[in-house]
Amino acid sequence: MILRLVRIVLIALGALSVWYGATLLWDSGTEAFRSIVFWFAAGILLHDGVFAPVCAALGLGARRVLPSRWWAPVACGAVCTVALCLVSLPVLTRGGAMPGNPSVLDRNYPAGLVVAVAVVWLLVAVALLAGRRMLLPTGQAGER
Numbered sequence: 001m002i003l004r005l006v007r008i009v010l011i012a013l014g015a016l017s018v019w020y021g022a023t024l025l026w027d028s029g030t031e032a033f034r035s036i037v038f039w040f041a042a043g044i045l046l047h048d049g050v051f052a053p054v055c056a057a058l059g060l061g062a063r064r065v066l067p068s069r070w071w072a073p074v075a076c077g078a079v080c081t082v083a084l085c086l087v088s089l090p091v092l093t094r095g096g097a098m099p100g101n102p103s104v105l106d107r108n109y110p111a112g113l114v115v116a117v118a119v120v121w122l123l124v125a126v127a128l129l130a131g132r133r134m135l136l137p138t139g140q141a142g143e144r
Contacts (some may be wrong), residue, residue, distance in 0.1 A: 059075070069128075069131055069132075070128060073128050073131070074124060077120050077121055077123075077124035080120045081120055081121075084113060084116050084117055084120070085117075088112075088113045091109040092110060092113065
């Protein structure tokens with residue numbers, strides 16, 4: 001009963017969100033509508049035509065090279081790395097930089113990205129070592 005009520009509320013909220021988005025899109029004007037449609041279509045084509053096949057090829061290649069217990073941590077690290085790179089693109093390309101306002105984009109963003117990616121792969125290494133330690137029989141963990 002409660003689960004059914006939660007579903008109904010979530011469906012209603014989703015329908016309201018779609019309605020709100022549609023009204024914003026309708027009021028945006030012809031040029032903005034064309035731009036939105038173009039970027040939406042380009043995003044789908046780029047994902048399905050380039051990004052997904054590249055990820056599939058890299059995943060299959062990694063499965064042939066890496067031991068099976070490495071697959072999950074390395075896949076997680078790869079997903080996090082790609083997400084960090086995509087999120088950092090606007091500041092790395094400095095698209096919003098304003099020469100008259102030094103407070104906009106005032107940090108060393110490439111160094112921040114390198115540190116963040118290094119932390120991700122350090123955590124991947126920790127996960128791999130923790131998994132290896134869990135696989136060793138009792139009493140042999142300190143010998144290796």
